[in-house]
Amino acid sequence: MNGATAGGSAPGGPPTGGSAPGGPPTGGSTPGAAAPGGSAANASAPGNVAPSVRDELRAAVIDCARRMVSDGLVIGIAGNVSARDGDKIVITPSAHRYDTLRPEELCVVGPAGQPLDLPLRPSSELPMHLAAYQQTAAGAVVHTHSMFATAVATSCPELPAIHYAIGFLGGPVPVVPYATFGTRELADGLRAALADRPVALLQNHGAVAVGQDVEQAYDRARLLEWLAELYYRSSRLGSPRMLSPAELDAFDAQVAALSYGTNDWPAETSDPRGAEDPPGDDAPTGVETPRR
Numbered sequence: 049m050n051g052a053t054a055g056g057s058a059p060g061g062p063p064t065g066g067s068a069p070g071g072p073p074t075g076g077s078t079p080g081a082a083a084p085g086g087s088a089a090n091a092s093a094p095g096n097v098a099p100s101v102r103d104e105l106r107a108a109v110i111d112c113a114r115r116m117v118s119d120g121l122v123i124g125i126a127g128n129v130s131a132r133d134g135d136k137i138v139i140t141p142s143a144h145r146y147d148t149l150r151p152e153e154l155c156v157v158g159p160a161g162q163p164l165d166l167p168l169r170p171s172s173e174l175p176m177h178l179a180a181y182q183q184t185a186a187g188a189v190v191h192t193h194s195m196f197a198t199a200v201a202t203s204c205p206e207l208p209a210i211h212y213a214i215g216f217l218g219g220p221v222p223v224v225p226y227a228t229f230g231t232r233e234l235a236d237g238l239r240a241a242l243a244d245r246p247v248a249l250l251q252n253h254g255a256v257a258v259g260q261d262v263e264q265a266y267d268r269a270r271l272l273e274w275l276a277e278l279y280y281r282s283s284r285l286g287s288p289r290m291l292s293p294a295e296l297d298a299f300d301a302q303v304a305a306l307s308y309g310t311n312d313w314p315a316e317t318s319d320p321r322g323a324e325d326p327p328g329d330d331a332p333t334g335v336e337t338p339r340r
């Protein structure tokens with residue numbers, strides 16, 4: 049179920065920025081902030097070859113960061129987004145407003161955090177993003193402070209199987225023990241949590257989702273938040289029933305049998321309209337599915 053494949057070593061992040069992260073709704077930008085490592089860190093300086101990261105990837109990272117704010121998954125300058133382009137990782141700068149963030153202000157590092165192009169200080173959570181790429185085959189990482197995911201992470205040992213859609217996230221979601229933001233300890237905790245899940249909850253902090261691209265990582269972050277809200281609301285009504293491991297296995301089997309989430313017709317169905325009960329001409333032709 050995991051969209052992210054295991055395997056990897058310790059993250060070797062560069063020194064991270066000391067800007068305050070998190071909650072302030074009126075967080076300021078850091079225009080002109082010096083890159084760690086000085087001018088040598090900035091390959092876009094005269095005489096250096098600017099490392100190439102595809103324009104559409106830069107646009108996707110910025111679009112995602114802005115959607116995090118407009119969808120209420122973060123407030124102010126909280127959260128961060130990164131994407132992988134071959135052996136380069138492009139990540140949002142630290143403590144910078146997303147509405148004014150320009151593509152050329154994104155930071156680019158190598159897979160072990162080697163500075164390649166740092167027009168601004170990179171996200172303080174760079175070690176966490178590097179750990180996610182080292183642990184998984186992800187193409188993008190999204191970190192939010194979304195309300196219900198953070199509430200569950202703060203109050204519960206895990207997000208349990210409240211709805212079958214949690215199967216798209218690999219089942220119940222573990223909570224990474226609290227560690228200070230931006231630390232190796234937090235990155236190591238996330239790495240362990242991502243060994244068999246594409247999402248994780250960070251105790252007293254927030255959530256992380258990885259995906260094959262920015263869109264999938266963001267969709268997972270939103271699904272995680274929806275599930276956390278469902279859990280919160282259901283718990284207020286009483287003692288919600290949880291799905292059993294057997295029911296989650298049956299969900300997996302059904303997803304496989306239906307090729308759910310793809311445009312492929314089930315392999316065993318010769319009639320593309322379905323074997324037993326073909327729909328009428330005006331019936332829906334398919335299903336809209338979350339991406340896995």
Ligand code: 13P
Pocket residue numbers: 065067068069070125126127128140141142143144170171172173191229230
């Ligand atoms: P950055 O602004 O440094 O990315 O930090 C925000 C955050 O959410 C830290 O957990």
